[in-house]
Amino acid sequence: MKKMILILIVASLPALALDYNISITLNPKGENISGTETIVWQNTSDTATDILPLHLYMNAFSNNRSVFAVESGGKHRGNRMDEKETKGFGYCKVTGILLNGENAMDTFRYISDIPDAESLGLCWKDEVTKTIKPDRTIGIIQLSKPLQPGESVTLKITFETKFPRVFARTGYWQTFFMAGQWYPKLAVFQGAKGWNCHLFHYNSEFFADFAHYTVSLTVPQNYVVGATGYLENETNTGNTKTLTFAVDNVHDFAWTAWDHWKVATDTWKHVKLFLLYPPGHEGTVQRQIEALKAGLSGYAELCGEDYPYKKFTLVDPPMQAAGAGGMEYPMLVTGMFPSTLLPAGVRIPEMVIVHEFGHNYFYGMLASNEFENAWMDEGMNSFATAYAMERHYKYDVDFPFLKMDGFDEARMGFASYKGPDFPGKAAWEFSPAGGYSNLSYNKPTIYFRTLENMLGREKFLQIFHTYFARYKFKHPTPNDFLSVVKEIGGEQAEDFVRRMLYTRDIIDYAVTRATSRKTPRFLGLKDFKPIPETKKDKKKEKRKYENTIIVENRGDFRYPVTVVATMKDGSRQEFEWDGCGGWHRFAFESMSPMTVAIVDPDRIYACDISLKNNAITLQPRTGSSMTKLALTISQFVQMVFNITSLSI
């Protein structure tokens, strides 16, 4: 049955208009590869074009004046690009081009060498400062005559790629190689809208068309290789071997080669799983495979369909090449296991594995434009990561004294953001002062969780199921997603997601006053007649408590919210407020004094920016925990000081 579905998926795809046939040889000593690449592309749009733009991402690391280098300040995820040592630089050099069999090398130019590059309409007007030069991450081939709709072109490119010392996802360390964005890659042609081809920006990830790939890698005999696609053939010649991988319907191809790789295998349903790990990580294999399976089943539940390819490779890079970790490619991702000493309660490696695997849905199969809408990949995928982690593990950090899930992490991250941006922007439009990752990852995570709580899980899953089924392999846009949200979740749901993406609107409910006092004994004239109070009356009268709660809506959304009062004897009073009018007062009587007034007690609004103000506690219950926390820290200081004074 499952197989039938798979066949149907593949059969329902449009015929691929793009074909890569790459053949390269790895030269470990020179930290480089060289070879040829044949690209066959058919113009399936209704517009002609007279250029072919190629991404040469590796050139971002060829000097300290590339857009990437300048935007990043030479840093990526805490790893430094070593500017002093040019040996550690990388590049992708095109050395020959045959266009339909004829030499076209003289029509090839790097974008920053073209004087009026803006007239090509490739990048956005404000995308690049003219002072940043030379950036060679885009190369342009000029066609002698326009390629008409329906026509095909065959490009044969010879190229050499020198890997940088592992930095920003790709590179080498000793004999280890992680190859991502390593070959000249055709940009996406969008018909009348022209070519979608952006420079390689610091914050930006990627966008490409689905293609058929055949890749032959020649590596030294003792190397172990992991790659996108299925191994079709392996031949040995002397000291080297050539492995040929092929696959349909992926939009990128990555591989890794190392003479120290160890391999573990497993299966999940129809998928053969490979784990490439460094020596010394034997003890982590079980944890990593479990995480991968948690990802496979979690995403199948969220998106409504199993991972369709028959193979998946997880790469666990050595820590010396940590910069290669935590990155997604089709059918192959890199995880991260910082230390074998990492306690089982710290599920950071698991989280990274689930996240990177999950990209195979959003980045891999939906494949939205990550240059312009990072949230459609990273945002949805970060939510999905927290979702899958919660389904399998419950917590990301799991100790008896400290528990934390992905939603907690995201809420706290987002709550710290004070800047002017919102997620619905292109990667380079975010303030350089920071905010890109907080908004692209954390904000969607907790807003989607809020949406899930508001709609109920069933309806919420229906949104993701429909979205995935309708748009897989079709590069959906933000409006495609919003239309599905509206169709299934209704207008309010769509409005909520839209405002999450394009405004700084927040949710913040607060209890601003809570009082509870004994109803004062009646003093005064009863029916205007003085009646002397008898002792009997005093005894008989059981005085009630008068309670008041004032709640405020300090956020931008007018959503209904629950307010709960808990009394000393354990009884509860529940109220509903429509969230309108700025604030609301609840007054009620009870037999026992109120101890807590809390708004949104079930945390439906997971994105509430401040939890602290969500309750007023008249009698704190967490006092002993506080004492314990202070005690633990003080004892820790005592111990550290004692060790510091070891020889005094």
Added chain:
Amino acid sequence: MQTLKSVLKEHKLVTILYLQELALFLIVFIPLAVWFHSQISRNYFGTTLSVDFLFEVLTKGGAPVVAALFIALILFLFILFRIYLMGGIFDALMGKYSGLPRLMSEGATNFFRFWLLFMVYSVPLLILSGIVGKFTGYLASHSPNQAMPVIMMIANHTTAILLLVLFSFWHTTARFKTLVNRRIKFSLSIQGKPFLWFAWYQLISVTFLVVFAGLSVILLTRAGTLLMIAGFLLMQIGLYGRNLFKLASYKLLS
């Protein structure tokens, strides 16, 4: 047996050292407890305590910086005061006198020389441990074997402890010589038997701390007021025992 008796004989001096540690505890604990309690009163975290408390309240504003500066200042004062106390305790260890007032005044007389000796011995110790750290770090980061960092960490820590014991031996011998000669006197000589006993006592003393601190942490991560008190007591017993054996190791050299 003889040595163990001598350990127990020094309990008065140990109590003085321990009181310093207890004072440290109180100096940290009281403001922390007051601050934490003030932060939960009347808000959400007074009802439900989650990790949000840490990020939404404790790390807000300049709190982490203030805390770090506070701890650094306390550490500095703690070390100064310990050197001062030791100035008196060493005299007492040699059996010259007993009584707290005398101890305090001798501490003042010896303070400067003890301070200088501390600097003289701690600087090369730091440099040497740094070199060892660099070397093991280099080996760890150049091996494809990911178990290497752990192996190197163990090697690094073991070497550091051995170095520490060695320097502590020299430092302590020098302190006694300084007292006997009434002037600064360095020492780099090692006599086998006293050194072995010294090292042995030092290791017991550290073990005391590690074991009891570990037990205390295990108890503190569980809920319950009784376990909390038990955890606190265990830690304090560990500290007391640790100082007892530490002073005994010093006494051996007098």
